[in-house]
Amino acid sequence: MVRGANHTLMAATFCPSLPQHFKPTPIIKFHKSSFSFKVFSSQSSKDEVPTRVGFLGLGIMGSPMAQNLIKAGCDVTVWNRTKSKCDPLIDLGAKYKPSPAEVAASCDVTFAMLADPESAMVVACGEDGAASGMSPGKGYVDVSTVDGPTSKLINGQITETGALFLEAPVSGSKKPAEDGQLIFLTAGDKSLYEKVAPYLDIMGKSRFYLGDVGNGAAMKLVVNMIMGSMMTSFAEGLLLSEKVGLDPSVVVEVISQGAISAPMFSLKGPAMVQSKYPTAFPLKHQQKDMRLALGLAESVSQSTPIAAAANELYKVAKSHGLSDSDFSAVIEALKVKLKD
Numbered sequence: 001m002v003r004g005a006n007h008t009l010m011a012a013t014f015c016p017s018l019p020q021h022f023k024p025t026p027i028i029k030f031h032k033s034s035f036s037f038k039v040f041s042s043q044s045s046k047d048e049v050p051t052r053v054g055f056l057g058l059g060i061m062g063s064p065m066a067q068n069l070i071k072a073g074c075d076v077t078v079w080n081r082t083k084s085k086c087d088p089l090i091d092l093g094a095k096y097k098p099s100p101a102e103v104a105a106s107c108d109v110t111f112a113m114l115a116d117p118e119s120a121m122v123v124a125c126g127e128d129g130a131a132s133g134m135s136p137g138k139g140y141v142d143v144s145t146v147d148g149p150t151s152k153l154i155n156g157q158i159t160e161t162g163a164l165f166l167e168a169p170v171s172g173s174k175k176p177a178e179d180g181q182l183i184f185l186t187a188g189d190k191s192l193y194e195k196v197a198p199y200l201d202i203m204g205k206s207r208f209y210l211g212d213v214g215n216g217a218a219m220k221l222v223v224n225m226i227m228g229s230m231m232t233s234f235a236e237g238l239l240l241s242e243k244v245g246l247d248p249s250v251v252v253e254v255i256s257q258g259a260i261s262a263p264m265f266s267l268k269g270p271a272m273v274q275s276k277y278p279t280a281f282p283l284k285h286q287q288k289d290m291r292l293a294l295g296l297a298e299s300v301s302q303s304t305p306i307a308a309a310a311n312e313l314y315k316v317a318k319s320h321g322l323s324d325s326d327f328s329a330v331i332e333a334l335k336v337k338l339k340d
C-alpha cells in the first residue's frame, strides 16, 4: 500500500494553473516507495504527469471527485450522459466535450465513474465511446465498480488503440469523495498507475496497486460483499432489539463502543432507527455489487451463503421501490418480511 501525501503539496506539484512559487520539488514520498515526476511539459511521455484530465460520469461519486481535481487547479474536461450535471463543474472552470470520445481525444488521461458494467462498457467502448478517442500516450482509468470480465473487456478495447488502462474502483462513499478521502484499489498498467498517482492522491487518502486487471475489481467486490452482508445483519439486529423492547438507538451506541464497532454503523444507524435513508450509496448499486460478488464466488466455486441471503434482501428492497435510496434502506425489506 502507498499513502497519499498532503493534497495541497500534490496539487501544487503538478497542476499547471497554480502559481510557480507554490510548486515544491516534484518528488513525492510514499509509505513504501518513492519516485519522481517530470512535470509541466506540453507533451506526455513515460515519466511525465499527464496534464489534461478527462472525467466521464458525474453522479454521486464522479461529481465531487472531478470537483476536487478542478479545485486543485487541474485542467479538467467533463462529460456526462445527462448534460445538466456538467454545469456546476463548468461553472468551477471545467471544459466540456459532447462525447466520451471527444473527451478522451482532448485529454492525456481520462477517468470514468459509471453506474455498472453495462454503462462502463458503453461509455468506454460504445459508439463515440472513449476508446474512439484513445491513442498511444494516453491513459484510461476506470474507477467504476464493475466485475473483472467487464474490466478486462474494456482493457482490451483501450489497449488495442495503443493507450494504457488502469482499473481503480474506490472504497469510500459520498462524503469521502467530497473530502478527497477515497481508497483506490488499482490494477493494470503500472506505468499509468505511477503517472496518475498525483491525481489519485487529490481524490483519495490511499491507494493499493494489486497487479493484473481484474484484481482491483475483485478486491472491490469482496469488500462490498462484506459490507452488504454487514448491513443486513445490522438491520436484523436493530429490528430484533425493537421487537424485544430495547431502544435500537442504544444498540447503536453499545455497538459503537465494542469490538464490532464500525464507522458504517455509527454513520447510518441513527438515521435507520428513524426510517431515514439519505442516499450516499444507492441501494441498486449495492445489490449490483452483491450480484457481481456472487458471480465472482461462483467462478471459483466458493460458497457464500451469507452474501447470497443478503442479496435476496436487497432484491426485495429494490422491488419495493427503494433502488435509489441509500443501501441502509435494506432494513425495510426485513420490515416487509416480518409483517408477511
Ligand SMILES: NC(=O)C1=CN([C@@H]2O[C@H](COP(=O)(O)OP(=O)(O)OC[C@H]3O[C@@H](n4cnc5c(N)ncnc54)[C@H](OP(=O)(O)O)[C@@H]3O)[C@@H](O)[C@H]2O)C=CC1
Pocket: 056, 057, 058, 059, 060, 061, 062, 080, 081, 082, 083, 085, 113, 114, 115, 116, 118, 119, 122, 123, 143, 144, 145, 146, 170, 171, 172, 173, 174, 280, 281, 282, 285, 286
Ligand atoms: N455512491 C457510493 O457511495 C459509491 C459508489 N461506487 C460505485 O461508483 C459508481 C458510480 O456510483 P454513483 O456515483 O453513486 O452512481 P450514480 O448513480 O449517482 O451515477 C451513475 C453515473 O453513471 C451514469 N450512467 C448510468 N447509466 C449510463 C449509461 N447507460 N450511459 C452513460 N452513463 C450512464 C450516470 O449518468 P446520468 O447522470 O446521465 O444518469 C451517472 O453519471 C458505481 O459503480 C458504484 O457502485 C463506489 C464507491 C462508493
Ligand SMILES: O=CCCC(=O)O
Pocket: 145, 170, 171, 172, 173, 224, 281
Ligand atoms: O461502493 C461503495 C462503498 C461505500 C463505502 O465504502 O462506504
